[in-house]
Amino acid sequence: MSAAEEVEVVTEGQAVEAVPKRAMTLGYGTSLVVLAALVLIPLFVKNFIIFQMTMLLIYALAVLALNILTGGSGQFSLGQSAFYAVGAYTSAILMEHAGMNYALTLPIAGIVCFGFGFLFGQPALRLSGVYLALATFALATAMPQLLKLGYFEHWTGGVQGLVVTKPDAPFGLPMSQDMWLYYFTLVVSIAIYVASVNLLRSRSGRAFMAIRDNEIAASAMGVDVALYKTLAFGVSAGITGVAGGLGAIAVQFVAPDGYTIQLAISLFLGMVVGGVGWLPGSIVGSAFIIFVPNIAEGISKGLSGAVFGVLLFLVIFLVPHGARQVAIIAQQLAAKLKKN
């Protein structure tokens, strides 16, 4: 407040709670049960529900990406919607303008977003905690306006956006488009999930976590902090980009106003609800952001935002570790019941 004030000494608090590596994944048995449910349920439900389940997986991927960034390397992002948008547009433009096969556009969307995220990670390197949240927040609010720009209108379709054709099931499989897309998304999601788990168990994953827990100690141990921080941004953006591409195909439409700050906030909330740093929580968080607004609207139409916010506060206060905590409590209860 005055120039004469002395230099402040700041010992920075932890941005994100540390989660041990082993606690980041599910055991084999549980994983198989979840997988079986994901494979079997679509066979018995209506097309609309299959579509919702596809979106569930897609958002789960995006939340997973954020989880790698925040839970893994301890960096914030309120700007995931920007990467999601870039992925979606990359896929849509390649499919509609270049006539490319939808499956081939996904890796390209991932690579484009990896590059974008890696570049954005460069200035983000110098920012931590709340500053990074601010910069990414600004990125997310600016993105729709960038997409509407006149210069790119030929490619992006401007405000109108682009319509994407939904792929048919290949090889004459007797499946509806929705169901085929669901299984396609499921395979992509599982591949990315397994890759992410392995990434976090690898040398790079340990480097991420070392940076998250103590940056100074990490650099003292020889971790290239700058490289791994930007890498985390790149990987996270890349996965978000693939999710965005899948989202564009599933929704059959991309438009600037589909990728506002609301989406970024939703993804962030999904991560908090699912448990920061707990990868299986991503799907729980994704379910929260897809279904809870509907439930909230059911409770009170005008107040859906308020119900959403109140639920979030409840989560923060009662189960600050999100779904991970619930899972642990359930496990302990089960163990107790077994004993009796």
Add this chain to the structure above:
Amino acid sequence: MELFANQVLAGIATGAIYACMALAVVMIYQAIDHLNFAQGEMAMFSTFVSWQLMQWGVPYWGAFVLTVAFSFVAGIIIERLLFKPLAKAPILTNVAGFIALYAIINSVAGLIWDFTIKQYPTPFGSSPFLGSQLISTHQAGMIGITLLMLLLLFFFFRFTRVGLAMRAAASLPESARLVGINTSWMIALGWGMASAIGSIAGMMIAPVVFLEPNMMLGVLIYGFAAAVLGGLSSPFGAVMGGFLVGIFENLVGTYIPGVGNELKLPIALALIIVVLVVKPAGLFGRAIVKRV
């Protein structure tokens, strides 16, 4: 040259909006070391309260005073109820809390007052100021109020016991506690003051951008940009940052072809990132030294 001078003047006029908001942002940052993403929504809600009071027949300045008092108390209550328990939680939890607050306030305001755009009165009139077409009496009044607030804040922090205690609590909480300052209540006081300043900002901004539940999003981003440019640790810097951002926005719009209203937010983004990368402490802020 005349075009340039005119654009600068117009920039100062819009900059006053950002300066008001930035002042509130800096206030809360001083108290709790976080950027409150719900700040804009809190200001919006206060503005609606004052509008409602006027609808009930309270005169402008009566409503003004009541609203500032209401916002002050509401700010303290929010801190006591929702954020005091989170004081020791990781930053991430706090950010989630701000976002939850944002959603709640936005939705409640929409339910009570709906999403139609409303006119909001100004006490200063909106005729041209001193015969200039570029700056209206309202904008001049807004600049005056902003500078007055800045002056009052300066005196408060410089010459009162409470102000000194707040500064102590913000810069070295542990030592402050040792000399008998109730740091926890200082934080609550910071919330109250930020909320009150935000309500004044809202009431000044509303005649320009019109009253509706989403009026603050763009303003908040620019308020952040202004606060970052001026330095998050300096109220004076925040106000100067606000004016500079306003001038910058106008000049870029005038002299760089192809930059119109549609690029408003990307400009704010670019500004925030450039400042944070080149000079993270801002123009007037003090550099933070980290203990290793």
